[in-house]
Amino acid sequence: MSISLEIFGDRWSLLIIRDLMVRGYRTFKEFQGAGEGIATNILADRLRKLAAAGIIAAEVEESDGRKLNYRLTKKGIDLAPLLLELLIWGSRHGDTEAPCALIEQMEKNRAQLHSEVRRRWEQRDPTPLIPRFGNGNKSPRSE
Amino acid sequence: MSISLEIFGDRWSLLIIRDLMVRGYRTFKEFQGAGEGIATNILADRLRKLAAAGIIAAEVEESDGRKLNYRLTKKGIDLAPLLLELLIWGSRHGDTEAPCALIEQMEKNRAQLHSEVRRRWEQRDPTPLIPRFGNGNKSPRSE
DNA sequence: AGGATCACTTGCAGATCACAAGTAAAATTT
DNA sequence: AAATTTTACTTGTGATCTGCAAGTGATCCT
Numbered sequence: 001m002s003i004s005l006e007i008f009g010d011r012w013s014l015l016i017i018r019d020l021m022v023r024g025y026r027t028f029k030e031f032q033g034a035g036e037g038i039a040t041n042i043l044a045d046r047l048r049k050l051a052a053a054g055i056i057a058a059e060v061e062e063s064d065g066r067k068l069n070y071r072l073t074k075k076g077i078d079l080a081p082l083l084l085e086l087l088i089w090g091s092r093h094g095d096t097e098a099p100c101a102l103i104e105q106m107e108k109n110r111a112q113l114h115s116e117v118r119r120r121w122e123q124r125d126p127t128p129l130i131p132r133f134g135n136g137n138k139s140p141r142s143e
Numbered sequence: 144m145s146i147s148l149e150i151f152g153d154r155w156s157l158l159i160i161r162d163l164m165v166r167g168y169r170t171f172k173e174f175q176g177a178g179e180g181i182a183t184n185i186l187a188d189r190l191r192k193l194a195a196a197g198i199i200a201a202e203v204e205e206s207d208g209r210k211l212n213y214r215l216t217k218k219g220i221d222l223a224p225l226l227l228e229l230l231i232w233g234s235r236h237g238d239t240e241a242p243c244a245l246i247e248q249m250e251k252n253r254a255q256l257h258s259e260v261r262r263r264w265e266q267r268d269p270t271p272l273i274p275r276f277g278n279g280n281k282s283p284r285s286e
Numbered sequence: 287a288g289g290a291t292c293a294c295t296t297g298c299a300g301a302t303c304a305c306a307a308g309t310a311a312a313a314t315t316t
Numbered sequence: 317a318a319a320t321t322t323t324a325c326t327t328g329t330g331a332t333c334t335g336c337a338a339g340t341g342a343t344c345c346t
Contacts, residue, residue, distance in 0.1 A: 001161060001230050002179055003237035011152040018144060028293050036145055039335045044294055066292045066343045075236050082232055085225040087144050093218050094146035171324050182304050187325055209312045209323045 007053045012038055012046050017076060018083055020056065021117060024126035026069045055079070072121060080117045084110060150196045155181050155189050160219060161226055163199065164260060167269035169212045198222070215264060223260045227253060 008014050019025040019034060031043055038046075047070065050056045055076040061067040072079075088107055091098035106113060117129065151157050158178050162168040168177060174186055181189075190213065193199045198219040204210040215222075231250055234241035249256060260272065 001226075001233050002158060003239060004229050004233035005154050005157060009152070009154040009157070011148050014148060014152070015145060029291085032293095037335095040294070041296085041336090042334065064292085064344070068293070078232055078236065082225065082228040083144075085228050086147050089221055089225055090144050090147035093221065096146060172322085175324095180304095183325070184305095184327085185303065207313070207323085211324070 007049070007055070010046075012042060013050060014079075014083065014086065016043075016046055016050065017055070017072070017079055020070060020072050020076070021080060021083060021121075022129040024128045026071070026126065027067055028070075050076075077118055077121045080114050081110070084113060150192070150198070153189075155185060156193060157222075157226065157229065159186075159189055159193065160198065160215070160222055163213065163215050163219070164223060164226060164264075165272040167271045169214070169269065170210055171213075193219075220261055220264045223257050224253070227256060 008017070015036075015038075016031055019031060023034070025031055025034060028043065028047070031047075032038065032040060047056065047058070051058060053075075054073055056070050057073055058068045058070050061069050084106065088103060090096065091103045119125070120127070120129065151160070155178070158181075159174055162174060162177060166177070168174055171186065171190070174190075175181065175183060190199065190201070194201060196218075197216055199213050200216055201211045201213050204212050227249065231246060233239070234246045262268075263270070263272065
């Protein structure tokens with residue numbers, strides 16, 4: 001456990017991983033703009049550390065040699081359950097106005113969400129996960 | 144999620160919570176000696192912040208007026224799933240020599256572990272959780 | 287060729303951290 | 317009752333880390 005915390009025991013690493021996993025972010029620019037305002041030197045440092053830990057990997061985009069695409073590794077994807085619990089706890093106990101029904105649904109369908117995240121990763125599907133949460137492939141409700 | 148990370152997005156907070164939850168630690172002294180060596184000022188600061196966030200609460204021990212007993216609140220106990228996933232991930236991907244069978248068992252019995260942690264909390268049972276993991280009340284195997 | 291974009295790096299002030307030492311209150315020993 | 321010990325901290329001090337602004341160099345766009 002302390003091993004895990006040495007890697008992402010800080011305010012930013014897990015947010016980066018979240019953006020990578022559920023928002024489909026790929027590039028330095030996206031991380032920088034989107035989070036709650038991470039400094040560029042810190043972002044660079046975190047990306048370096050996460051890459052060194054084998055959680056993410058970078059590759060240059062073919063169509064644009066400037067761009068680096070960051071991507072989660074298997075080791076990174078395996079953090080999905082952790083992120084989900086973090087999200088659930090935060091929604092339940094943080095004083096956010098999160099839709100309760102959604103959270104409950106997520107709690108009931110943990111395993112399904114995990115496999116959904118994994119599927120997207122395997123298929124390199126970059127569509128954000130957030131808008132459609134619990135209605136993946138079970139009962140197509142309206143909205 | 145960023146809310147959660149603001150509270151325990153550092154190297155020590157979650158370790159303190161772990162010690163509280165699975166090792167049955169209660170006092171300043173125990174935290175200080177046990178962790179991997181946290182500085183006393185940092186420990187004091189983290190305990191204060193966790194208390195301010197409503198994750199732990201302190202009460203003086205009757206039998207010894209010097210001692211403060213820290214205890215998880217409901218909000219704190221709800222972190223059990225998060226901690227468990229952290230542990231699972233760490234054992235699987237950190238290069239620790241963790242017993243694989245144990246980890247697998249924990250993965251299969253997530254829900255059971257959660258309720259076990261909760262039961263101990265409700266009954267104020269301070270026995271460490273670690274030695275006996277997956278064989279709680281199902282099939283009493285030998286060791 | 288000139289400018290914009292991208293992924294960083296550098297410099298610096300201020301915050302945070304680790305380590306050692308000290309303090310106040312309660313308990314224990316003498 | 318006085319002296320010592322234990323417990324939970326606080327206080328200093330230097331080192332490290334963070335956040336912000338301003339570059340830098342490579343690559344694209346026109």
